[in-house]
Amino acid sequence: MQQTIATHALTAGMDAAGLLSALRRHGDDLWIDVIAKKYDFTKYRQLRMQRAMADFNRIIEAGDVDDFQRAYQAACLDAVQPDPSVQQIVAQLAEQHKLGIVTNGPVDMAFIKLERLGLSSYFPQDRVIISELLGYHKPDPRIYATARERLEAASGEVLFVGDTWEADVAGAIDAGFSAIWLNPKGKTATTDHKPLAVIERLDQLPSYLSFM
Numbered sequence: 251m252q253q254t255i256a257t258h259a260l261t262a263g264m265d266a267a268g269l270l271s272a273l274r275r276h277g278d279d280l281w282i283d284v285i286a287k288k289y290d291f292t293k294y295r296q297l298r299m300q301r302a303m304a305d306f307n308r309i310i311e312a313g314d315v316d317d318f319q320r321a322y323q324a325a326c327l328d329a330v331q332p333d334p335s336v337q338q339i340v341a342q343l344a345e346q347h348k349l350g351i352v353t354n355g356p357v358d359m360a361f362i363k364l365e366r367l368g369l370s371s372y373f374p375q376d377r378v379i380i381s382e383l384l385g386y387h388k389p390d391p392r393i394y395a396t397a398r399e400r401l402e403a404a405s406g407e408v409l410f411v412g413d414t415w416e417a418d419v420a421g422a423i424d425a426g427f428s429a430i431w432l433n434p435k436g437k438t439a440t441t442d443h444k445p446l447a448v449i450e451r452l453d454q455l456p457s458y459l460s461f462m
Contacts, residue, residue, distance in 0.1 A: 254322040260314050272302035285387045291356045295319050323359060332368040339452055340372050350377035352397050357382045376400055389421025419445050430458060
């Protein structure tokens, strides 16, 4: 994001760190409305940018935000590169387990990222569960129910792995799943939920699957 802020005509010359902080703050505030389905991702992005820019006394149009977002997405996708160690771990897991993805991210980037990471073959499209397509987001209980149905598994057979406590650990446990928290930065849990494990690296994951 900082690279796009520094180079895009809309934001060049601005305090990149300050604008990024404002984008995150307004993004967090607006996310509640996305979950409540008050608007879609496009509107969310527009409002987030407009409010962040307003903090710097700049008034912008929605079309300006769309152009900035296209540049940002292009930069994000350029940065997505396959990681052989991740490919190896996922391939190992796929030999013995049915894999799926549940994401609160937008649909316009999910499948492209999987292709660029070289992981598409391990995650069939019907097991890539995207909140934007469903109309509800983690930690809404319905998204975990959808995951269980798509995996054709009982709740107790599902292990949910992710890096966001509320969405990937607390929400999954409330849905009856086991959960592992990928926590490389040592963040602090915000509820009393008990995950199966807390790991710092993905390569630690396979050792815990014998508990399932």
